[in-house]
Amino acid sequence: MKGLFGLVITLSIITPVTIFFGYIIMDEGDQFTAEHYMVTGLSTVPLIFALLVKFLMTGAEKDKE
Numbered sequence: 001m002k003g004l005f006g007l008v009i010t011l012s013i014i015t016p017v018t019i020f021f022g023y024i025i026m027d028e029g030d031q032f033t034a035e036h037y038m039v040t041g042l043s044t045v046p047l048i049f050a051l052l053v054k055f056l057m058t059g060a061e062k063d064k065e
Helices: 002-026 034-042 045-064
Strands: none
Touching (some): 002 034, 002 045
16 A cells, blocks of 8 residues: 555656646746646645545554554
8 A cells, every 4th residue: 555655646746847847848938827837736736635645544554553
């Protein structure tokens, strides 16, 4: 289970960075708009959920042992 959470968290960290640099490359360095910032910010939501679930599951795993 730890490996799965590690994979999800890694992908959730890579996604906003990829979107951020993707917009820069697509816009050829033009200034960001509010929509660019919004999409980059919203792409961090999976990371927040993954960290929350991992935090909640660590307590459950400790109770089993």
